[in-house]
Amino acid sequence: MISEYADEILKGSTLAIARVITWLENEDERARPCMEEIYPHTGNAYIVGITGSPGTGKSTLTDGLTWQIRQRELTVGIIAIDPSSPFTGGALLGDRIRMTRHSEDTGVFMRSMATRGFLGGLAQFTQGATKVLDASGKNVILIETVGVGQDEVDIMRVADTTCVVLVPGLGDVIQSMKAGIMEIADIYVVNKSDLPGSDQLYSEIIYRVEQDAQMKNRKWVPPVIKTVAVEGKGEGDLLDAIMAHRKYLEESGEFLVKRRERTRQETLKMIHHELFRIIRQRLDKNSRIELMVGAIMEHKISPYKIVEKVVNEWLPLSNR
């Protein structure tokens, strides 16, 4: 039954792709055997991240980029993330509305995802979902992050090429040139270039890129691409820049380094998650965690001691 889903994913079935992504999101136990089966078929898709502040045009740009990629006869998987409400747990997933022109193109699969409390700009299982799309044979995967502030930079660890979208009129540019999101750009996009202030923004970014080049001695100098996503302008240039970055990564050997680092991070994260899940389950049994919290609140024991006890219970010192 589950194995059937894996086969169907490999054949590109939309239903199977969609269902298994749901299983991942729900931490449904049916996901794991399926992921295991499709894993050998992953690693072929090229993964592109689109990030930037809320409303900068990420979805509109993703739509245009998808159209450009389709012109080059490659298939596309899109994952677009929007925030869940911390109060109600609900989410308004509004990215799809900008991408409806592809909704009947069988070469495009588009999925909206809510963060469900996960910080960092992605959802917890975005990376898992890229694997499903990858195994299904999609050539390029576009990930649109939530509208980010300054330090939601998880996309950098998931994407091969990260595009940071900036627009004129979002206040002091130098502000956004602090650490964080400005550091993760492989490509800068100045969207809404039809609006006043875009030329100035463009020069300011170029200036920063030049500064960086002097300071860091990096071999890849991020290009700055001007776009008007609502008019479909500049998206071809953006795709060219993405392809150039890919070529650079592959020829310099950085591609393998990057993917190896990603695999390391992801594996550690998965181990972390699974260990925590198991321990959490046991602590929840007979409300043990509540008893512990009570004892800490009454200063009968410190949280440091509790951690030591809990860890020793399942990972005795003799094993460490």
Add this chain to the structure above:
Amino acid sequence: MAEKKIKIIVAKPGLDGHDRGAKLLSRIFAEAGMEVVYTGLRQTPEMIVEAALQEDADVVGLSSLSGVHNYFFPKVVELLKEKKLANVLVVGGGIIPLEDIPGLKQAGIAEIFGPGTTTDVIVDFIKSNVRAK
């Protein structure tokens, strides 16, 4: 297993431009804890069903105020079945004459909600009728 969320597509089929109701409901569903994908105006039944398929939706909500419900609503149900999505709950609302409602239900639309329906009623209906995938 993590908590399951109800995922709902809110769509406006046809050329109808009345989107206040659909937008209001999208917000209300999100505030009721659902994950809502609003597809926007001018959707064909094929587009709506493809969205339901890719998003793995539990519910499709259709809003029509321009009198196109008798064609579009049943068409969506029919296409969902074709795509093996018969389990998806379909509900509708907008300006729909009372005499059309029995026919729409016959065609597989679970419930129709007209103007003035309190949104609690709609949310409760969805929560108690959503089906397992």
